[in-house]
Amino acid sequence: MPEITAAAVKALRERTGLPMMECKRALQEAGGDEEGAIEWLQKRGQKVMGDRAGRETSSGRLAIYSDPDAGVAAMVELLCESAPVAANDEFIALASDLARQLATGPGASTPDELLAQPSPSKPGQTLKQQFDDLNNRIREVFRLNRIVRIDAPCGSYLHHDGAKGVLLEVEGGTADLAKDVCMHVVSMRPQACSKDDLPAAVVAKHREIEKERARQEGKPENIIEKMIDGRMRNFYAERCLLEQPFIKGESDKDTVGKVAKAAGMKILRFVHWEVGKE
Numbered sequence: 001m002p003e004i005t006a007a008a009v010k011a012l013r014e015r016t017g018l019p020m021m022e023c024k025r026a027l028q029e030a031g032g033d034e035e036g037a038i039e040w041l042q043k044r045g046q047k048v049m050g051d052r053a054g055r056e057t058s059s060g061r062l063a064i065y066s067d068p069d070a071g072v073a074a075m076v077e078l079l080c081e082s083a084p085v086a087a088n089d090e091f092i093a094l095a096s097d098l099a100r101q102l103a104t105g106p107g108a109s110t111p112d113e114l115l116a117q118p119s120p121s122k123p124g125q126t127l128k129q130q131f132d133d134l135n136n137r138i139r140e141v142f143r144l145n146r147i148v149r150i151d152a153p154c155g156s157y158l159h160h161d162g163a164k165g166v167l168l169e170v171e172g173g174t175a176d177l178a179k180d181v182c183m184h185v186v187s188m189r190p191q192a193c194s195k196d197d198l199p200a201a202v203v204a205k206h207r208e209i210e211k212e213r214a215r216q217e218g219k220p221e222n223i224i225e226k227m228i229d230g231r232m233r234n235f236y237a238e239r240c241l242l243e244q245p246f247i248k249g250e251s252d253k254d255t256v257g258k259v260a261k262a263a264g265m266k267i268l269r270f271v272h273w274e275v276g277k278e
Contacts, residue, residue: 004028012037017137042136057143059086060275061162063095065103066154068175073154073167074103076114077146077273085140086162086275094134095162097121102149111144146278148271157182163275173265180248181241181256185272190241193269194257198239206235242267 004027012023012034018041026044030036060079067073078095080086100120108114115128122130135142148167155168155178166182192198210231214224236243242257249259260267 004032008032008034016041042132057081057141057145058276059083060143060145061086061092061095062158062165062273062275063092063099063162064156064158064165064167065096065099066156066167067103068153068155071153072103072149072151073156074099074147074149075156075165075167075271075273076102076144076148077275079143079145079276080138081140085138088138090134091138092162093121094127094130097130098127098144098147101127102147107149108147111147114147115144146273150271152268155179155182157186159186165273167271169268169270170260171266171268173260173263177260177263177265181246181260181267182270184244184247184256185241185270187247188241188244189272190244190270191239193240193267194242195236195240198236203232203235207232210235241270 004024008027009020009024012018012027013020015034016023016038022041022044023037026037026040027034029040057079059082060077062075062077064075065073076095076098078091078098080091085091097120098114101117102108102114104120105117108117115126115131117127119125119127119130125133131142131144150167150169152169153171155170155175156166157179158165164186166185168178168182168185170178195203207228210228211224214227215221219227233243237245237255242255242260244256245252246254246256246259249255256267
């Protein structure tokens with residue numbers, strides 16, 4: 001067996017980021033051949049990760065890529081096991097590459113389809129190779145959980161820790177207002193964009209609840225319907241983005257819908273994700 005020098009071990013360590021003793025053993029197993037050692041390390045890493053596949057991935061981060069001029073935006077959710085890994089620079093870079101490729105490439109309908117595409121920052125590598133390489137070095141379970149692409153101009157907002165993100169499909173308006181509305185979504189967490197987007201059964205059930213409440217209050221039947229219309233405004237304001245008082249408005253009368261209309265913006269839909277919450 002050829003002698004495994006300290007320099008060879010150091011070079012493999014710098015190339016892979018794995019512990020010195022593991023690099024030394026890999027070189028020994030490969031007879032001193034660096035490429036063979038890397039292949040051995042990859043296979044060993046896959047076995048280790050296979051044993052850990054059932055672990056909970058409760059941490060992670062979102063990444064967003066948006067180009068309003070090109071009319072495309074994308075968001076991905078990349079999960080891992082721990083908060084320190086979610087804050088790792090290379091993990092953040094991987095999430096960013098995934099979002100960028102999803103937006104600027106041919107698109108993908110599944111995470112596996114996206115991972116098979118080229119990495120924007122690693123020439124000659126696929127995103128899966130980039131994913132596996134980092135996974136092999138960090139030795140934590142990674143999971144590309146959700147992906148979405150919108151082929152239209154979008155505003156976007158990503159919270160500083162990558163835990164919350166919003167894409168907002170719009171027509172007209174300004175980039176600043178679109179971002180402010182995205183921040184409003186993160187803060188107020190609407191369930192739908194407009195009244196029409198709420199399930200009809202949910203709306204009908206709430207109207208019946210309010211009618212029964214009014215009857216119990218002794219209200220005459222001939223005015224209950226008008227009363228219910230007023231009470232339903234609060235129901236819609238809690239759930240519908242366009243009906244909510246805008247967090248940057250001057251009063252509660254300044255709803256998101258009114259502010260957007262005054263600015264010449266039409267809000268079509270939004271996607272709001274929080275890490276680990278489907």
